Amino acid sequence: MSLVAPDTGPILDAAFLRRLERMAISVKKVHLGAAKGERRSKRKGTSMEFADYRGYVQGDDLRHVDWNIYSRLDELCLKLFQEFEDITLHLLLDASLSMNFGTPRKFEFGRKLLAALGYIGLAGYDRVSIGLLMGGRVEALTPVRGKASANKMLAFLQDIAPEGSTSLDEAVRTYALRQRSRGVYVIISDFMDEQGFEGPLRRLCATRSDIYVIQVLAPEEITPQLSGDLKLIDSESESATEISVSRALMKRYFQNRDAFIEQVRTYCLGHGMSHFLVSSQTPVENVLLDVLRRGGLIR
Numbered sequence: 556m557s558l559v560a561p562d563t564g565p566i567l568d569a570a571f572l573r574r575l576e577r578m579a580i581s582v583k584k585v586h587l588g589a590a591k592g593e594r595r596s597k598r599k600g601t602s603m604e605f606a607d608y609r610g611y612v613q614g615d616d617l618r619h620v621d622w623n624i625y626s627r628l629d630e631l632c633l634k635l636f637q638e639f640e641d642i643t644l645h646l647l648l649d650a651s652l653s654m655n656f657g658t659p660r661k662f663e664f665g666r667k668l669l670a671a672l673g674y675i676g677l678a679g680y681d682r683v684s685i686g687l688l689m690g691g692r693v694e695a696l697t698p699v700r701g702k703a704s705a706n707k708m709l710a711f712l713q714d715i716a717p718e719g720s721t722s723l724d725e726a727v728r729t730y731a732l733r734q735r736s737r738g739v740y741v742i743i744s745d746f747m748d749e750q751g752f753e754g755p756l757r758r759l760c761a762t763r764s765d766i767y768v769i770q771v772l773a774p775e776e777i778t779p780q781l782s783g784d785l786k787l788i789d790s791e792s793e794s795a796t797e798i799s800v801s802r803a804l805m806k807r808y809f810q811n812r813d814a815f816i817e818q819v820r821t822y823c824l825g826h827g828m829s830h831f832l833v834s835s836q837t838p839v840e841n842v843l844l845d846v847l848r849r850g851g852l853i854r
Contacts, residue, residue: 566670566709571840575671576678578843580644580739581854583765607635643684643698643736644676645764649744650687650694651721652791657773657835662717664835665743665771671839672741673708675853677701684734685711688726688744690719695733720791721747724754731758741852743769745776746819753822766828767852770819774836779808 567575611620611631619633646669648654654662669685676683677700685696685708696711723744740759746752759766781800788795798804816832823830829850833842847853 643738655717686730691722691725727755
């Protein structure tokens, strides 16, 4: 089996899919799910795995009374069993025009990483919900579950092209209002938003979920190879700026780049979120197996 996008070849080939099936999404907090699944719940349920005892109260089902305890202690006690539920894996990708930059493009990198994470979730019987943040609006995939939904998920992803100016706060707000279930949130963006990156991250914090922030930059943004007199055109506003590249200018650029990355990282860590900085040039396989596994998202 391969997940194939027309015109672009396999997004996830068969060998990689087999490796993904041996991974699972890790959960730090125990969240109540929407359906039975493979993850241990706070609730007591009807599985075969014993969890605890509690005293009988009027109205309890007598079929759950442990009569052996009653015969020994003359007390009515109920046997409780472990409940297993699914979680919701929320995958958010910035699909604004600034993500359409770089070689490889940040959007293509994010889309492949999103597809891989989604497949891991589907293979683990988790509920997978996807939101593409496009300007101030969001294109959302209705939550799906099970490997049979993999092609539906990919069809949704491959039909989308970046558009609009970055407005993460409004798009995240819209998504969070539609999808209220707690779980695991992963957001992929360059966070180059004139309105700031704090607003959307603050909204994600309010969901009280596990939150993973993946900041992606293009190689040209990490180490630009520029010289001479240039006209730089903003990919979203199309405004132009003329510059003369000098050693002093490049030094200031690197200082501003590092300061911006540090601001995002510090904000995330200060609010209990995990932050990862990756280059769009990094193979997705390496990001999954090295970066995200070490960071606790994948096990």
